[in-house]
Amino acid sequence: MTSRKGAALDPRSPEYQWVARVIRSVERRTGSPTRWNGTVYEEENQNFLGAAHPDGSMTLNLAKVLDPVRIAYTAGRPLSPDEEFRARDAVVTVVHEAAHLCSRPGDEAVRGSHPAHDVAGRTLEEGLIENWAHENVDSVIYDVGLDRTAPGVLNHRGTDAYPGYSGAARELVDGLARRSGQLSSDQVARQLVRTDRSQRWNAAADLVIDNRFAGLMPEEHRQTVRHQLVAPMRMAFAAVQAMQQDRSLVGAVKRVRSRRATISALGALDAAVTRIEQHYRDWHWQQAQQTRPDVEQQARREQQRSEFQPAPYREGRKRKRRWILPQGGRQPAGQPQRVPPPGEQQTRWRRRRG
Amino acid sequence: MDYDTVDAEVRELAHKLSDPDDPALATETARLTELAEQIADEVWRERALARVRRLPDLIAGPQTGTSPQYDEASALVAEALGATGSPAERIEQAERTAATVAGLADQAPAPESGTILRMNSALARLIEELRIEEQRAEA
Numbered sequence: 001m002t003s004r005k006g007a008a009l010d011p012r013s014p015e016y017q018w019v020a021r022v023i024r025s026v027e028r029r030t031g032s033p034t035r036w037n038g039t040v041y042e043e044e045n046q047n048f049l050g051a052a053h054p055d056g057s058m059t060l061n062l063a064k065v066l067d068p069v070r071i072a073y074t075a076g077r078p079l080s081p082d083e084e085f086r087a088r089d090a091v092v093t094v095v096h097e098a099a100h101l102c103s104r105p106g107d108e109a110v111r112g113s114h115p116a117h118d119v120a121g122r123t124l125e126e127g128l129i130e131n132w133a134h135e136n137v138d139s140v141i142y143d144v145g146l147d148r149t150a151p152g153v154l155n156h157r158g159t160d161a162y163p164g165y166s167g168a169a170r171e172l173v174d175g176l177a178r179r180s181g182q183l184s185s186d187q188v189a190r191q192l193v194r195t196d197r198s199q200r201w202n203a204a205a206d207l208v209i210d211n212r213f214a215g216l217m218p219e220e221h222r223q224t225v226r227h228q229l230v231a232p233m234r235m236a237f238a239a240v241q242a243m244q245q246d247r248s249l250v251g252a253v254k255r256v257r258s259r260r261a262t263i264s265a266l267g268a269l270d271a272a273v274t275r276i277e278q279h280y281r282d283w284h285w286q287q288a289q290q291t292r293p294d295v296e297q298q299a300r301r302e303q304q305r306s307e308f309q310p311a312p313y314r315e316g317r318k319r320k321r322r323w324i325l326p327q328g329g330r331q332p333a334g335q336p337q338r339v340p341p342p343g344e345q346q347t348r349w350r351r352r353r354g
Numbered sequence: 355m356d357y358d359t360v361d362a363e364v365r366e367l368a369h370k371l372s373d374p375d376d377p378a379l380a381t382e383t384a385r386l387t388e389l390a391e392q393i394a395d396e397v398w399r400e401r402a403l404a405r406v407r408r409l410p411d412l413i414a415g416p417q418t419g420t421s422p423q424y425d426e427a428s429a430l431v432a433e434a435l436g437a438t439g440s441p442a443e444r445i446e447q448a449e450r451t452a453a454t455v456a457g458l459a460d461q462a463p464a465p466e467s468g469t470i471l472r473m474n475s476a477l478a479r480l481i482e483e484l485r486i487e488e489q490r491a492e493a
Binding site for chain 2: 002003046047048049050051052053054064082085086089090092093096097100117119122126130131134135138139142147148154157158159160161162163164166170173174177184185186241242244245246247250251252254255
């Protein structure tokens with residue numbers, strides 16, 4: 001049995017109004033409207049604390065989430081440490097579920113999208129949201145005034161529900177912030193939290209692309225370049241999933257290892273960035289060389305032109321004839337001056353034969 | 355000066371300093387305390403000062419569970435999230451896992467019980483997404 005929607009909370013009830021205030025606080029602090037449809041249901045299945053649903057509604061467990069909060073507001077006495085902890089945990093649950101409503105799955109049919117719910121996507125989603133919830137829960141507590149009636153809720157530290165996922169997500173956010181050249185980790189996290197899940201990896205790649213390839217990369221190459229930068233990140237997050245389910249690792253080790261795996265993936269991303277940057281710089285250099293009114297260069301060009309050979313046409317394949325340039329050579333006169341997208345088979349203007 | 359400005363600086367610093375014992379922490383805490391003290395509203399000033407005092411906790415991040423129940427639940431949920439098979443098979447596994455995890459939450463030490471049960475929220479989302487996938491396949 002999964003999460004079951006029970007009765008809808010009365011919008012006039014203090015419980016409903018408190019949940020609405022938490023959701024508004026999450027919206028303000030992420031800078032993103034949520035998909036919340038205004039309905040909160042009682043969670044009937046006691047195996048669940050609550051969940052954000054695809055239709056934009058939310059279910060919350062009355063006994064385990066809303067009762068500890070109610071007690072914190074109405075007890076009229078200092079709470080016990082256990083009551084404080086339960087109230088704080090309840091806020092984390094609502095903040096976490098509300099933050100899930102900040103993004104949509106997105107349209108996976110759009111060119112260049114990634115599956116919203118595959119292993120890598122789910123790992124990123126849960127990791128991002130868990131981190132955001134723990135980092136911001138104190139501020140949400142202030143926004144809803146819980147600290148005024150139960151100041152002790154601020155004395156506790158929360159427990160991470162997904163240490164592998166959140167470790168990887170934190171490292172990714174920090175790494176992307178450094179590589180964006182302008183955004184803070186918090187800005188990157190908020191941007192990713194509110195981006196459609198099918199476009200989230202592309203949004204991550206764009207942070208690097210816009211910083212490193214501005215003025216170098218033709219816009220029509222963005223999809224190809226994104227693909228090359230996204231690949232190591234997605235691979236790492238799929239590996240983190242395996243770490244999270246490894247029974248030989250305790251939570252703290254999962255977190256450390258997942259961070260290391262992400263650092264390694266960011267290293268692979270850096271290598272791809274260097275390769276792509278070199279590709280464009282080479283091309284621009286070649287273009288500059290081609291336009292130099294240099295007598296010696298003209299002579300060299302004539303020589304290269306004479307060395308120029310069309311690639312052998314292969315029977316049975318309906319392909320346009322392609323030109324093979326000698327290393328350091330140039331495009332033949334009359335060919336369009338168009339930079340090729342970066343890729344293993346097209347570096348330095350040479351195409352692999354066969 | 356307002357709470358949100360101080361909070362943004364606190365969170366940024368929490369990401370920049372990877373170690374709560376970093377020698378820069380004392381200097382930065384003093385600087386942020388000065389900032390927080392400039393907030394005119396008394397309630398929000400106190401909140402900002404409390405936020406600055408939380409910096410070491412934010413650098414360290416949330417704690418991880420240490421009980422065997424936490425580790426087992428963590429592995430079980432990850433297995434269900436990463437499982438392959440038909441949507442029906444995956445739904446069945448996720449529902450079975452959610453029941454087991456709820457049992458582990460009951461047995462766990464009180465401070466970890468809520469976190470363990472919270473892991474099931476990811477399974478609730480998984481099951482709903484798989485049901486939507488099933489419906490699309492049938493349509």
